[in-house]
Amino acid sequence: MSAAAHTDHGHHHKESFITKYIFSQDHKMIGKQFLVTAIFMAVVAVILSVLFRIQLAWPGESNSVLSFFLGDTWAPEGILDRGMYLGLVTIHGTIMVFFVLTGGLSGTFSNLLIPLQCGARDMASGLLNMISYWMFFLSSILMLYSLFLETGPANAGWTIYPPLSVYEEAIPGSGSGMTVWLLSMTIFVASSLLGSLNYIVTIINLRTKGMKMTRLPLTIWAFFVTAVLGVLSFPVLVSAVVLMLMDRTLGTSFYVNDTIIAGEVLEQSGGSPILFEHLFWFLGHPEVYIVLLPALGLTSEIVATNARKPIFGYRAMIGSILAIGFLSFIVWGHHMFISGMNPFLGGVFVFTTLLIAIPSAIKVFNYITTLWKGNIKYTPAMLFSIGLVSSFITGGVTGIILADSALDIVVHDTYFVVAHFHVVMGLSAIFGMFAGVYHWFPKMYGKMMNAKLGMVHFWLTLVSAYGVFFPMHFVGIGGAPRRYYDYSVYEGFDSNQYEMIMDLNVVISIFAIIGALAQLIFLFNFFYSTFKGQKAPQNPWKGNSLEWTTPVEHIHGNWPGEIPEVHRWPYDYSKPGAAEDYIPQTVPLGPDEEEH
């Protein structure tokens, strides 16, 4: 690599192992660090979910898997402890939402792709970027550490509603477990803010010549709006957390009011748990789009590339992303229809929430139209992208029911909600993440992943994902509350209900176990290919966007010479008149060629 080529960027070139692999400031390396950390966290979160799924399907039965992982402390005689059940659920949800699908997804792909697809030598600030990763790492360690506390991890649910999360006497996990949880999340938010600011600044300032905003790949648009959402909403979570810390330690009463805990009349008076719900969901709802938008961005790119067809309605897609981003800030109350909030306000939130369905529907129809008369190549990335569109549809439609306050009364906090958010947010984002890994693995590691294994991985994952979450809707409308250790309440009251819940829970858990095992194929493929995979060509998928013009070997500054200039949008696939079925963005427009 030539030093002269990127003196403008002022990188130092002598690299030790430490600066290259550990305290790296290179966006590509940081992206990979995020990815590997997130994969590790995902493995933990999946194991946790399998553990509590075992309890749900075979409640109270001794199980050696439970004793293997949890030992005598939390699974005496192989039977899961009630408090630990809630702890597993809580930490599973927290890790999945924040560490895997926020830190992991944005951290990996925003870092990798923003400079490469915008045509920048690196992020605006390599140093902040590095700090962002290390804070993420630290917060991950803390969150995992909380699993080993003597009183158990936080177990008031990932939504940590007070007063339950405030008083140790109310639930054991609200002691040191909650303290560590709050600490970890605060560090996590700081990491996320540093990352987001960097992404925003880079996208605005460091685009190469000719890269107008309207020539950006949809990935970048999605990352951009995601970062803006993060910057505007995460600080609210920190405020909420700080107030909670004060309620916990200083005896203030922001969220607590007139409570008697463990027989003791407390003085704290005048606060409101509902205030916390507002603050939490002011972050919480944008958060689901923080999780979802990057996945949608990645698939937009992958679908166009592999259908060999421009993404349909590029401008409408950008408009939808912006509309979703804006609306996501004014819908949080749909989590609170029956919280005691004024019903009129509830009605307003019904309206705003259902509005969001419009840009979402536009996106779905645009994806489908992109496939229409395409020439589809089934790489594992493309398979997962189609899986994403399917789960986005299936999860999106149930949102219509939940957004309708009168219907939410019936299904609120039941497994119907669990099914809904897993499908629309969990599956979509995970599928998007898998798609991204398969598609950009050659860019990250200079190697190819094994496609056949990827296909097996996809089909097993898709089938077990639907196998888990499809029946879960019926369990939910059948009246099964979430965060229940078992459903013995129904015994002696409604035995039909009890039987149906138990039957379906067994089916769900079996699919969950199959699905979890299927991920071993991915893990194997990933790590094997990192070291032994076939060497990647420069542009394996015949893509148009800029990252495929960089050399396979990673270099600081990304392009050995000048940064290429951009002349067109990235979706000139199968353009009439062109010889090849793709025209990279760096190719100048022909004499009388129109820009799409």
Next chain:
Amino acid sequence: MGMKFVVLVVIVLAVIAIAQIMRVYELSSKIRGNKEEDIDLRVNNINASLMLIFLIILFGSFFWMLAIYGNGTLPEPASVLGEKIHWLFNINWIIVIAIFLLCNGLLFIFAWKYSYHPDRKAHWFPHDNKLEMIWTVVPAAVLAVIIILGLMTWNEVTGKPSDDAIVVELYAKQFDWTARYSGDDNKLGYADYKLVGTAEDKNTGTTYNNPFGLITDNSVHWRILGLNNEITEIEKNLRMESNDSVAYSQAKLNKMNAKVEKLERIRERVLDMFGMFNDSIDAFAKDDFVTKELFMVKDQEYFFVLRSQDVLHSAYFPHFRAQMNCVPGQRTSLKITPKYTTAEFREKIGNPEFNYILMCNKICGVSHSNMKMAVIVGTQDEFEAWKVGPLSTPAINDSIIAPIDDIDKERMPWPEPAHHGDHDDSDHEADDHAIEGDDHTEGH
């Protein structure tokens, strides 16, 4: 431990074995000149066919589950509003299923149909304003219908109860429910969490219990007595320490002192409550009775006022399609008009063992999933018999009179109570009562 070790060894061996198989596979494809990024038409077509097969299985299993479970598996709704919600649910369910089938159908059919062929070129179709207009306007119109129908039902569900609705309080705490019936006056007695507790009259040995913190002149007196007792008890121990008859650690001492101060502050706040109420208000509480079982009369409207003692709970009546959170320090409410007695409903669903149930549906602690109450729907006559039966007890026992003259009601000299004769500061209490009071005119 041995077990764990064996498992680990097996896993490691399995990984090594798979890695070897992969090696062989890679070598053979290298010899054949296959590259990962190349599209193998045969494999591509297999994936395309799988798209169609998956679609068929997905829809097939969906219809199969619909056939078994319909739009859920709960029996039909057993309340008036429940039926309206159910009707709305059915309409939405149909719309939702239609969209689900349409979009997934198109997606997988296109995915199957337009599989790659090297001789074909994809159709250049970057945008079409008319199409995009259609799929903006059509969803918007459908959503408008959904919103209007939804809000109409919502207003009905959350609107005022009728004048002859019976008021019942559901009192939630870790991990049980209590129902407090408002008695003949249909007015719930006021309550305040600071009054919850027991007190013993040391002279006579009588104890008085006020588990729901109901307010009467008598109960306030008892509470002061109880607090006085608690304070005296700790102070006695503190004096023993200063006499050297016992030894406490400094931390323990600090804790005890803090406790005394806290109890004194609470006592001041309770003392403020004297004079804020009068006999006619006291009377609201006197006919209230509580039970650990909820009995409702068929076709009678009930207005439930929900309270929580400790953390969030949620009153969830699956069979009536009703749910509302219970928020500490705040009153929330919900309405139910049961349509079938338990006996009728048993017959309807063909399950002679069936009972209605109230569960908790907001995570509230380790035993959250055990928090429930039996619900019975019967006739007016059955209710009259049940109400005087063994399960119901008076909410407050004011035949046990506090020894008023013996109770030390002296206020703390310092800090100067901020609200002497100044009623602004007692707003908070006053509010509570206005809401809880009689009338359910307050919207919730």
